[in-house]
Amino acid sequence: MASDQNWSNTGAPSGEHSRGDTLTAPTLPSDQNASGRTLGDAEIAALAEAIASGTLTPTKGTFVKRLEQRFAERLGSKHAYACSSGTAAIHAAIAAVNPEPGDEIITTSVTDMGALTPIVFQGAIPVFADVDHVTLNVTAETIAARISERTRAVIVTHLFGNPCDMGPIMELAHARGITVIEDCAQAYLARSGPALVGTIGHIGCFSLQQGKHVTTGEGGLITCNDADLARRLRMFINKAWPYGESSPDHEFLALNYRMSELQGAVGLAQLGKLDNVARTRVANAQELNDLLDGIDGLALPRVHPGDVHTYWKYCLRVDETVIPGGSDALGAALAEQGIASAPRYIRKPAFQCRVFSEQNTFGTSNWPFNLARSEAIDYAPESYPGTFRGLAEVLVLPWNESYTREHVSFIADAVRNAVARLTNGGAA
């Protein structure tokens, strides 16, 4: 979805030095290159070892197995599996749930497309819940409103690193016998209450894509505490071949979504840096919170009391009745000062993308949408007040563990300047 493009020029905006100001804008570290990634000697050494071993498949090598073991240990999860992407992780989770064609999976329309299309590939119907306009996260209330006889699972996305309020969501899911899949692609080491995300629901899905907290370029991780679901997860990413079991057979429809040892080596080294990455992102965000406190028309990130937000991105909400032009105008004013932001994030809810609005799926069949209850595929904007308001107000700032004090105060000054200019009717 558009989110991939929004960040392609993060930290290297083309107009950066074009204003001829005396003030030279620092170039912000970017997660798209070495300036904002923690890739270094540890990754190179591990990669060299993997290559020297001559074994690059995880079915025979040791790096992916160690990555899985250490990730499970770090999260306190019984099982963890590495796979080829966050999308593959979500696909494996849906396949583990094993919905009947036309069964419903409740999800959010403010997410990455890779969290949605796997539902359709497994023959299930994505049913979009509305979100809280403040956090852009689904809630127990918005999920409850979409539950039907056919609901098999819910995917909760901890958007931007800010955890969903999991207590009431798990209560609802337990009461209705619904499997909970946590999409933690943006939320490594975030906590809902005392619990790490990815260990609260039945299955946790993570991405190791270039722009996430830690990366192998492309890659994914899955966590699970349930033995039966775990077996199906592991099978699904291995063509349903149960490695290590007696009398194995290809038991069900599945794919090869394995991670290679090359990625496993890099991932293992990256995992050693994850705690520090998360800690620094939180500390930097607290600094920006302090610097931006009290600006009229701007709302700072709101975290549920007792939770930990690990700031994949730093989001502001812009009140356009106070700041003329709202998030779009503020984003444009920041771009002039060398800061690439994403006003309105993905700009439109996922259900307005053609894959859903035109049901472009398998040939001309519309399958599986032709099996859906009409309420399940009702995308009327009136049903999504939180989604539209939240997307209209949000301004997403790139965020990074490599930001220094100077970078953070540069961002704060730029935001203050931009708001001052906009609220003075455009006068500089």
Ligand SMILES: *Cc1c(COP(=O)(O)O)cnc(C)c1O
């Ligand atoms: C990045 C992301 C994904 C998809 O991960 P890929 O590794 O890009 O396939 C899924 N969900 C969310 C919330 C993401 O941010």
